[in-house]
Amino acid sequence: MARVAITTEPRPQHEPAPPLLAVSGLRVRIRTRDALLTPVAGVDFTLHGGETLALLGESGCGKSMTALAIARLLPDSAGLEAQALQLGGEDLLACSEAAMRAVRGGRIGMVFQEPGTSLNPVMTVHAQIAEVLARHRALRGAAARAEARRLLEAVGIADAGRRLDDYPFQFSGGMKQRVMIAMALAGDPELLIADEPTTALDVTIQVQVLDLLARLQAERGMGMLLITHDLGVVARMAHRVGVMYAGELVESAPRADFFAAPLHPYARKLFAALPDAAQRERPLDALGGSVPGLDQAFAGCRFAGRCPQVMALCRTQAPAWQQRGTRAVRCHLYADNASAAVLASALPAPFPPATPGTPQAVLSVRDLQVHFPVRKGLLRRAVGQVRAVDGVSLDLHRGRTLALVGESGCGKTTVGKALLQLIAANAGSVRLDGEELAGRTAAQLLPMRRAMQMVFQDPFASLNPRMSIGAIIEEGMQALGVGADDGERRRRADALLERIGLSAAMRNRYPHEFSGGQRQRIAIARALAVSPRVLVCDEPTSALDVSVQAQLLNLMRELQREMGLAYLFITHNLAVVEYLADEVAVMYLGRIVESGSAAQVLGAPAHPYTRMLRAAIPRIDAAAPAPATAAPAAELPSALAPPSGCHFHPRCPHADELCRRSYPPPRALAGGHLLHCHHPLGAEAPRA
Known part of the structure; x- marks a missing residue:
């Protein structure tokens, strides 16, 4: 299968610029007791200094695992393969674990999704930043404290000299995220990997964190790999976009081209699912189902089971990359110069008109x-x-x-x-x-x-993690005297499970066996x-x-x-x-x-x-x-x-x-x- 390298901007032939990060044929396999998982299945891209590549997709698509593989932070049960994994021309696959410890936190900085669990709760902010400064820049004592203070000031924390001696619990969520960014920058990295850096933050804190990352990137000339499922964050930050689905890249494009007209049916469905005032009168065009399990062998297109434009060919043959100028898409619909117009789909029917009257x-x-x-x-x-x-x-x-x-x-x-x-x-x-x-x-x-x-x-x-979802739904009915007997409550719980898009056959499963969205449906039921x-x-x-x-x-x-x-x-x-x-x-x-x-x-x-x-x-x-x-x-x-x-x-x-x-x-x-x-x-x- 032909491979397409993702670059952050097309460059004139007379200005060859070697990429900061070059990834080719990246594959991760994880052996479990029951199956062999492949969360990353042959990913290729390049990234230049001073530029941002956003990896976009749902949870379970392999975005975070790709980032962990680049930093070689995979669990012991995981196997890593790649034709090339180079940072500044150096082969990371050839590095020993001792050499990688110098790369991580030094040449590669990482901002993790949840700062509350990434920061050590029993160490002061200064102690945690000082660890990075000592390991990667040989700074200790007064020099380390002065540099830690400068880093906190750079990320916008007021009264940085005093806050150095505070513990993480004394900071708000947005300020903890800034501390994480300061720690990631302490080693003066060439590449910054930001994994969902603004998930669940307030919009005001989110814009501060995003603007901070953009400013620091411009000042330092870092390359940034941004991992997110938020299209708004991608629009604000990215120079180029890579869409991931089920362990594969399925589309790549410059930001402006991508947001003007996404090509892949999966990307188009993500846009259609965005809520706004213009869609108030009709259901959102939600993408049904979920990302397929990565313990299976795929014969055709991995998106075929959820695609509204699926063809017989999609189920039997994996699509090759199709080039469209500066863009590339992995989809049979674009083979033989097919037109993107075939991707148009009907909007959901509007809601019936509301009954007039004074609200009660x-x-x-x-x-x-x-x-x-x-x-x-x-x-x-x-x-x-x-x-x-x-x-x-x-x-x-x-x-x-x-x-x-x-x-x-x-x-x-x-x-x-x-x-x-x-x-x-x-x-x-x-x-x-x-x-x-x-x-x-x-x-x-x-x-x-x-x-x-x-x-x-x-x-x-x-x-309750120790109760099946059927018992969880029935618990409230039993406590409040709803239903004549256990049989009636069971039937009511089963009907609710069907109503929220799950199955009554799932009633004996436990919460950890469901995705986040499914758990929220169970909470509603x-x-x-x-x-x-x-x-x-x-x-x-x-x-x-x-x-x-x-x-x-x-x-x-x-x-x-x-x-x-x-x-x-x-x-x-x-x-x-x-x-x-x-x-x-x-x-x-x-x-x-x-x-x-x-x-x-x-x-x-x-x-x-x-x-x-x-x-x-x-x-x-x-x-x-x-x-x-x-x-x-x-x-x-x-x-x-x-x-x-x-x-x-x-x-x-x-x-x-x-x-x-x-x-x-x-x-x-x-x-x-x-x-x-x-x-x-x-x-x-x-x-x-």
């Missing part, structure tokens, strides 16, 4: 407050309060979705738990169908538990088992692949239309909000700063904070210029000591003395659009 309020919240005492000393005396929720009011209506958006630490999850009385509120009212919930005992709340359920952010943590009217969804799509996210959003909208569910959708993903939400409430440091219909709040935001969130969303734009660098915005202040006046004024470009002195009163704009701001943008309204 199911849950009403007024002036909700949740404050947590901060205790110190031997006697554990309260020395302050964290105002996690500080006077929130909102309404949930039957058959509608209210999205609660904001950065991590704004109090969104605390609101959700307080609505369900999982956390006791200090003040305020929570009424379900007119009945007050606040202040009731656990026994008094039990009959109301059926009406309100929660889907948590991490299904792996919220599903557990919540639906008791026939609730209100569903609180806490970041249910964060860190999911775009295809799995689309499947989950379609399922949620179908269930809402069938059952009239009221959703409180807690998220920082505004693209999902544009597609799913009917109303939006923007939260900042425990308070709602702007609320209204989704069209009002996201289409014409009046609060500077809402505009900041909107501006931070990575946009897919084929004509976009190379990423611009920007200074990181100020960090979210602590809820223990919120700023005086308007809490947002330290980060607001429009703040004045009035903003610093007094909290803005509520303003009512047209159509029920409410906000708290002394200087609303793009709207004129009298002060309340």
Whole structure:
């Protein structure tokens, strides 16, 4: 089979430039007790200094395993083969393990997906950076501390000299990611491998991390291998894109060409699954099924089982690379100069029109407050309060979705738990169908538990690993007295499994046997088992692949239309909000700063904070210029000591003395659009 090398930019013949990284025929095999897995099956690409190649694809496509193979960080059970694996002309396959220890952290820096598990919790930041400096640059003592401080300052951490002696738990998620970047840069690498560096980060922190990587790359001339499933991140960062599927590269192209018109059916399906406001009236064009298991022998195209344009040839013969100018695609549809027009597919049918009428309020919240005492000393005396929720009011209506958006630490999850009385509120009212919930005992709340359920952010943590999924779904029904007997509960659980796209035959499997998207479906089935009217969804799509996210959003909208569910959708993903939400409430440091219909709040935001969130969303734009660098915005202040006046004024470009002195009163704009701001943008309204 012909091979196509992926280069980050076409270069004139008279300017030959040797690649920084050259990979040819890369293959990884892992021997397990039951099978031989091939997560990387013959990958080729080259990467030049100062350029970024993004490897794009779903989880299980082999992106991270490719990166680990380049750094030779594979497990003992894995075998590595390659025709070529060269860094700056040096053969990495010929290096001994001792020589590779000098390459890793030195010539190759790595930023891992989850900084919380990559940083040592019992070592200070200085100690962890100093390890790299001592090993790769022979810096110790005062020289190492000065260089560590310079690195922290370079990644935008304020008061770096003092923060060197802090531990990882004393940093926010975004700051921990910056510490990881500082450690990766400490060895002055030629190649930086960034594996999902912004997964599950707030959009504001995400844009800071991406701009930081782009700035440091430009300053140092590093090559960057960026691994992600986020098309927005690819559009912002990449010079060239490689699409991976089931261990193979299936498309390569310059960024602008790729986003103008992706060629491979898999890439096109990823684009079709992206949620936005334009698709609100119809289901997302979700890619069905999942990435095939890599323990099988493939006779034909690996995407054939999920491809809407599959042909008989696809199932029997592996496609060869087809060249299209600066682009290449591995697909039979492009053989013999076939036209890309054959890839057009019909959009899903729109939803039936909604029944007109006044929305019925199911849950009403007024002036909700949740404050947590901060205790110190031997006697554990309260020395302050964290105002996690500080006077929130909102309404949930039957058959509608209210999205609660904001950065991590704004109090969104605390609101959700307080609505369900999982956390006791200090003040305020929570009424379900007119009945007050606040202040009731656990026994008094039990009959109301059926009406309100929660889907948590991490299904792996919220599903009992020792229980089968059938037992997990039936547990809530048994506790709340749903179903006449075990047989009826079993039948109901089996029906729910079929309804969420799984099979009743899977009821005896355990959570670890399912993918992340499937586990989230199981969590939804557990919540639906008791026939609730209100569903609180806490970041249910964060860190999911775009295809799995689309499947989950379609399922949620179908269930809402069938059952009239009221959703409180807690998220920082505004693209999902544009597609799913009917109303939006923007939260900042425990308070709602702007609320209204989704069209009002996201289409014409009046609060500077809402505009900041909107501006931070990575946009897919084929004509976009190379990423611009920007200074990181100020960090979210602590809820223990919120700023005086308007809490947002330290980060607001429009703040004045009035903003610093007094909290803005509520303003009512047209159509029920409410906000708290002394200087609303793009709207004129009298002060309340």
